[in-house]
Amino acid sequence: MPTPIKMPALSPTMEEGTLAKWLVKPGDTVSAGDIMAEIETDKATMEFEAVDEGTIASIEVEEGAEGVKVGTVIAMLAEEGEDVEEAAKAAPSGDEKPDEKQGAAEPEAKSEPAKAEPRESAEPARVAEDDGTKAPAAPKDDSGARIKASPLARRIAEQKGIDLSTLTGSGPNGRIVKADVEGAKPGAAPAKDTAAPAPAPAKAATQGGDLDAPYEAQKLNNVRKVIAKRLTEAKQTIPHIYLTVDVRLDALLKLRGELNKSLEADGVKLSVNDLLIKALARALQRVPACNVSFQGDELYQYTREDISVAVAAPSGLITPIIRDAGRKGLAQISTEMKELAGKAKDGKLQPHEYQGGTASLSNLGMFGTKQFDAVINPPQAMILAVGAGEQRPHVIDGALGVATVMSATGSFDHRAIDGADGAQLMEAFRQLCENPMGLVV
Structure with a gap:
């Protein structure tokens, strides 16, 4: 049975992180202890190690993705003897919440007070509640078949008003990834019953709100x-x-x-x-x-x-x-x-x-x-x-x-x-x- 690789809680206060860099790709074989990715937590950029051995079947969250909730499936791992393509298909759809199959999300984890002795290991952080920024539900083509696309690609497509059924994926098994969506032009999709949401207007780097001064908006990092x-x-x-x-x-x-x-x-x-x-x-x-x-x-x-x-x-x-x-x-x-x-x-x-x-x-x-x-x-x-x-x-x-x-x-x-x-x-x-x-x- 394929193993989902989930966004880990690398510190007790971590609720979400940035997947800074993938060090593996689909088809790579990993063993326990191998470094698979670099993840930016609320404190530092840390290396994420494999805990099982197998073959990377698919990458579910592209590198550079921000605000990835703890517990979100970020990749699929095929065990020895498993079909890699079948394992990739077992990835959860983007409309599932982190750890949805394991039950409802628990309340937000709280950091524990400092103690005289340092904690050797922290409990896994509980999954935070959905903040409304999850990827849209997995789309389907005219035949009703599910279109394979990463959660990040679906979110970008929704923001830009792009119909995923008009795109050809360059990812594993034809999966639509971030690069495919970013290279597409909005408005090329056939008309639908409901109009695609308009892309969010970019913040102008000229007026600083009430301060009436030039500015450039910068995203806050996790730290x-x-x-x-x-x-x-x-x-x-x-x-x-x-x-x-x-x-x-x-x-x-x-x-x-x-x-x-x-x-x-x-x-x-x-x-x-x-x-x-x-x-x-x-x-x-x-x-x-x-x-x-x-x-x-x-x-x-x-x-x-x-x-x-x-x-x-x-x-x-x-x-x-x-x-x-x-x-x-x-x-x-x-x-x-x-x-x-x-x-x-x-x-x-x-x-x-x-x-x-x-x-x-x-x-x-x-x-x-x-x-x-x-x-x-x-x-x-x-x-x-x-x-x-x-x-x-x-x-x-x-x-x-x-x-x-x-x-x-x-x-x-x-x-x-x-x-x-x-x-x-x-x-x-x-x-x-x-x-x-x-x-x-």
Whole structure:
């Protein structure tokens, strides 16, 4: 019996994805573990591996297709000894909802709260409800036979007013694919009882709506959509309280220089950010009341400091995690952070590398930003925002002098963390930065 290959849930929050690239074609033989496609999730572009062996009978969703629901059949796999052409015919019609044969769609999956231990594997994401953008029902020709066409081709044909019965498919077994429809001219179809819907008007790149300024519309990628959704939720539902301290960095910068000299032979070069990650983790050890998250009727108290670090990637902001940062050495933190940041910028982070975390750090100092308030990353209860270190007038041993000073602002979920506890954390962070030997013991 042919096996349908479905759009996988590659992260707990994934409801739909973009099929960025197919690495196989109909007729190719695959084995378990072979890379079949690249899929853009709500966090990164990830490789999709085969779990069974067989022959690719058909491709049901063309590469480049956006908004493909989790559970949608994207290809058909013929098992050993099966007829490939027959397996291709077994593909579900485009008017079926994802996982329709397995029962009604369940409610939308919700992301689980961060826990002290990372989840080794996530439950398969449940199928989200249809949003009205599915492909139209499979058309039929004059004899009543079903016209073979991919869901994407049917959707494009409906938008352009093209009669699929007038086209010749170039796909497997004469299947009509995206390229066939895009090359056809609208209006060439014979008249029907009901007129085909007019194509949606293109947005003019001249007037910016009420702003009355030239603009060009750009589609949001999956990462940007998730950022918008989660941060809107955070600002609407989490009562933020902000606490700022000024931190003298001279001793920390001196220690960094000495450590880098001693680590040069090992190829390790510590950044200021590496030391700040460690300082936040050690501060959470000293003030465990801030290493928590609000969970309705419960408060989760974490026993490990997993620090999510904001990284600017081409697709948008993402936060890889340094796990158990309070117990790791500075050299290990530095090595892990460089590796994670590189993978984040290449879109190659794996789910376990960015899911979870008990607190976050966002550093905009390298851009010259002096001070800012960051938005909490739920379900975490705090995030530390650090600005640039700069020469400022500062009281040193009772006398006015000049010192390298950095402003750091903690954003706290006031449902979980009282102002006094947040102030203790900020003071512990300041002391660790100004007396940095506590970061190397």
